Amino acid sequence: MTDTSELPAAIGDVYETVVARNAHEPEFQQAVHEVLGSIAPVLEAHPEFVDGGILERVVEPERQIVFRVPWVDDAGRLQVNRGFRVQFSSVLGPYKGGLRFHPSVNLSIIKFLGFEQIFKNALTGQGIGGAKGGSDFDPHGRSDAEVMRFCQSFMGELYRHLGEHTDVPAGDIGVGAREIGYLFGQYRKITNRHESGMFTGKGVQWGGAEVRTEATGYGAVFFAQEMLGVHGDMFDGKRVAVSGSGNVAIYAIDKAHQLGAKAITASDSTGYVIDDAGIDVDLLRQVKEVERARVDEYARRRPSARFVEGRRPWEVAVDVAIPSATQNELDEADAAALIANGVRVVVEGANMPSTPGAVDAFRAAGVLFGPGKAANAGGVATSALEMSQNAARQRWNFEDSERKLRSIMRDVHHSAFAAAERYGHPGDYVVGANSAGFERVAHAMLAQGVI
Numbered sequence: 001m002t003d004t005s006e007l008p009a010a011i012g013d014v015y016e017t018v019v020a021r022n023a024h025e026p027e028f029q030q031a032v033h034e035v036l037g038s039i040a041p042v043l044e045a046h047p048e049f050v051d052g053g054i055l056e057r058v059v060e061p062e063r064q065i066v067f068r069v070p071w072v073d074d075a076g077r078l079q080v081n082r083g084f085r086v087q088f089s090s091v092l093g094p095y096k097g098g099l100r101f102h103p104s105v106n107l108s109i110i111k112f113l114g115f116e117q118i119f120k121n122a123l124t125g126q127g128i129g130g131a132k133g134g135s136d137f138d139p140h141g142r143s144d145a146e147v148m149r150f151c152q153s154f155m156g157e158l159y160r161h162l163g164e165h166t167d168v169p170a171g172d173i174g175v176g177a178r179e180i181g182y183l184f185g186q187y188r189k190i191t192n193r194h195e196s197g198m199f200t201g202k203g204v205q206w207g208g209a210e211v212r213t214e215a216t217g218y219g220a221v222f223f224a225q226e227m228l229g230v231h232g233d234m235f236d237g238k239r240v241a242v243s244g245s246g247n248v249a250i251y252a253i254d255k256a257h258q259l260g261a262k263a264i265t266a267s268d269s270t271g272y273v274i275d276d277a278g279i280d281v282d283l284l285r286q287v288k289e290v291e292r293a294r295v296d297e298y299a300r301r302r303p304s305a306r307f308v309e310g311r312r313p314w315e316v317a318v319d320v321a322i323p324s325a326t327q328n329e330l331d332e333a334d335a336a337a338l339i340a341n342g343v344r345v346v347v348e349g350a351n352m353p354s355t356p357g358a359v360d361a362f363r364a365a366g367v368l369f370g371p372g373k374a375a376n377a378g379g380v381a382t383s384a385l386e387m388s389q390n391a392a393r394q395r396w397n398f399e400d401s402e403r404k405l406r407s408i409m410r411d412v413h414h415s416a417f418a419a420a421e422r423y424g425h426p427g428d429y430v431v432g433a434n435s436a437g438f439e440r441v442a443h444a445m446l447a448q449g450v451i
């Protein structure tokens with residue numbers, strides 16, 4: 001990802017510095033390249049952004065925290081993991097973004113996610129900055145007691161950098177309801193404060209917002225609905241491929257079914273299941289969330305399903321694809337297969353799931369492509385609603401919250417769509433989302449001086 005030939009000079013110089021300074025961080029370079037590659041028209045319209053050194057500053061995190069996480073496993077052995085929190089930008093509000101627990105986690109991955117989060121959060125129109133954190137801890141196969149001890153040790157360091165007005169984490173891969181409970185509990189104990197707004201995605205019985213659990217998957221489907229709507233089309237009757245079988249995937253499947261579509265796949269790192277009768281969400285939740293088993297277990301219990309080991313669902317003929325597992329899980333060959341099979345819409349439930357080659361292929365083929373920054377913004381947007389409710393000591397009901405999410409996704413779509421038109425790339429949601437998010441951040445950075 002070092003080719004700068006297609007970038008205007010001012011942007012190319014900044015990108016080359018990013019590559020030199022972050023030489024061993026391919027995911028971070030990829031995320032920066034994608035944003036910088038989209039915003040030339042914005043800089044042409046706003047030379048003050050170039051003069052104000054916005055680019056040089058926005059690619060450098062405000063603060064990066066890396067720390068030791070020691071804990072003792074059930075066999076009495078000492079384990080040491082590495083913890084991260086990258087506080088990328090607080091220009092629009094307190095740092096905000098999830099925590100990821102996965103063995104692949106390193107600084108490059110946390111920085112790419114934190115960088116994406118700045119512009120995604122800006123696009124929601126809410127007052128939240130961008131951050132991401134996590135650890136190379138792998139919760140798979142660990143007992144609840146081990147996960148609790150790990151979370152307590154992790155928070156034993158991270159707590160000093162958090163707070164409802166400072167930095168507000170949430171979940172991501174490997175961090176769900178169980179982990180958030182343990183992390184919040186430890187923060188409360190150490191600080192002696194029941195500070196509800198310092199974490200989002202909490203249980204609805206103790207400060208969590210209705211619809212936060214469902215928000216990312218539901219939001220991605222709402223975004224696809226908006227994209228189809230522009231072309232007078234609907235979700236009803238569509239065949240849908242979803243990857244992943246975690247939080248985002250489960251609720252994307254759920255909403256697709258509610259809108260009359262049929263989602264026929266789900267996956268994890270072992271392979272995918274195809275179910276021609278449509279994925280049974282209750283069974284998938286039972287297998288993945290309750291039993292924490294692998295996705296092949298779903299196929300064993302469901303006569304209409306079969307498991308395809310070691311492969312990804314993009315070889316299945318569908319109208320809509322919703323990659324909802326992890327970064328770079330859909331490459332150029334996958335995109336070619338989807339296009340050959342007539343895919344009409346791709347919306348990214350995950351962060352950066354499509355490789356640059358795949359994105360180019362979708363655009364060239366005229367596939368409606370919704371980048372994660374816009375399409376999965378419903379999760380963090382609902383986190384911001386949770387922060388509002390916590391601050392006001394209020395609780396909104398499910399129906400009102402879902403209505404708000406629906407309306408936010410309509411606005412996110414409109415912002416991205418309108419920016420794409422304004423900057424001469426109608427229908428290009430990559431340009432639209434990056435431009436609309438970047439504009440908002442850049443204006444705030446200029447106004448607040450050289451910080």
Ligand code: NDP
Nearest residue numbers: 172173174216244245246247248268269325326350351379
């Ligand atoms: P979960 O941990 O709930 O689920 C992750 C799913 O993705 C699992 O099925 C997991 O399978 C699979 N997966 C993870 N890593 C890989 C890999 N390397 N190869 C294949 N499959 C993999 O996470 P979420 O559903 O919360 O997150 C999914 C994606 O959505 C991530 O990109 C995340 O950043 C993004 N996202 C999440 C939001 C949220 O609110 N939770 C908000 C916006 C974006 P396995 O168990 O085998 O690892």
Ligand code: 2IT
Nearest residue numbers: 097098170172379380383
């Ligand atoms: O990638 C994401 O937007 C998230 N994991 C959710 C972040 C949040 O703070 O709700």
